Amino acid sequence: MKYEIKKFNDGQVTAKIIEGGNLDLKIRGNSYQDLFTIAAIKEAWDAENAMHKNAVAILTILCLIGQRSDRRFHKAESFDLKVIANFINSMKFDKVSILHPHSPISLALIANSEMISHFQYVEKTFKALGHPVLVSPDAGAYKTTHEIAEKLAADLVPSNKVRINGAPVISIQGDVKGKECLIVDDLADGGRTFKFLAEALKAQGATKVFLYVTHAQFNYGFEELKESIDHIYCTNSFKDITDTYVTQYAVL
Numbered sequence: 001m002k003y004e005i006k007k008f009n010d011g012q013v014t015a016k017i018i019e020g021g022n023l024d025l026k027i028r029g030n031s032y033q034d035l036f037t038i039a040a041i042k043e044a045w046d047a048e049n050a051m052h053k054n055a056v057a058i059l060t061i062l063c064l065i066g067q068r069s070d071r072r073f074h075k076a077e078s079f080d081l082k083v084i085a086n087f088i089n090s091m092k093f094d095k096v097s098i099l100h101p102h103s104p105i106s107l108a109l110i111a112n113s114e115m116i117s118h119f120q121y122v123e124k125t126f127k128a129l130g131h132p133v134l135v136s137p138d139a140g141a142y143k144t145t146h147e148i149a150e151k152l153a154a155d156l157v158p159s160n161k162v163r164i165n166g167a168p169v170i171s172i173q174g175d176v177k178g179k180e181c182l183i184v185d186d187l188a189d190g191g192r193t194f195k196f197l198a199e200a201l202k203a204q205g206a207t208k209v210f211l212y213v214t215h216a217q218f219n220y221g222f223e224e225l226k227e228s229i230d231h232i233y234c235t236n237s238f239k240d241i242t243d244t245y246v247t248q249y250a251v252l
């Protein structure tokens with residue numbers, strides 16, 4: 001399958017199918033633009049395949065926009081992940097694979113979806129660092145990090161996070177004295193969760209603190225992390241980062 005994308009001067013996106021066959025699209029999916037582009041491709045593909053019902057359409061989303069908005073936070077506010085999921089569902093893909101979604105709600109809302117595990121990236125990091133203690137930063141991350149720790153036979157220290165006026169307040173439930181720690185989570189936005197956690201781990205005697213996140217957004221506060229986190233490991237699902245402080249695994 002081959003296609004062509006054109007952009008009009010007013011921002012409109014249009015797609016043209018050049019060669020037929022199964023559709024296998026891989027996108028960051030971290031912008032509405034990305035979603036509209038695949039909607040155009042899928043619409044053109046459907047029109048071309050109206051007579052060939054056995055062709056298959058698969059979508060891979062590396063960093064789903066709105067994945068954190070997995071509930072209606074306040075009355076009268078929009079439930080954004082539901083809006084995004086409804087739009088993706090309207091395209092009727094046969095399979096939608098999503099890399100390390102923030103919560104299972106993405107999978108529940110998006111039809112025919114399945115999770116792509118981040119295990120291989122954590123495993124590479126864990127081995128490169130020489131088997132550090134894994135740290136899960138909050139209840140949301142605990143389940144998947146616990147599963148990964150079991151598979152790696154790694155020690156796991158859970159920590160709890162509550163946000164007070166937006167700022168994370170941390171409590172660590174384990175002994176990290178004299179140990180190297182690897183915090184494992186799905187995404188970093190400003191990174192304050194990890195800055196506070198790394199400071200707390202070091203205050204409790206951790207010798208080094210590393211961070212793994214699948215979706216390295218770092219929309220703000222990136223430089224500050226260098227004060228408490230020794231090195232960051234991530235994928236390029238959200239963006240490419242050129243900084244020796246960061247090791248990125250290519251997924252795109």
Ligand SMILES: O=P(O)(O)OC[C@H]1O[C@H](OP(=O)(O)OP(=O)(O)O)[C@H](O)[C@@H]1O
Nearest residue numbers: 068140185187188189190191192193194
């Ligand atoms: O880089 P930061 O700005 O610190 O944000 C990163 C944290 O935020 C997200 O969790 P969130 O608090 O949204 O989890 P929730 O679903 O439990 O509210 C994410 O899973 C990280 O733990």
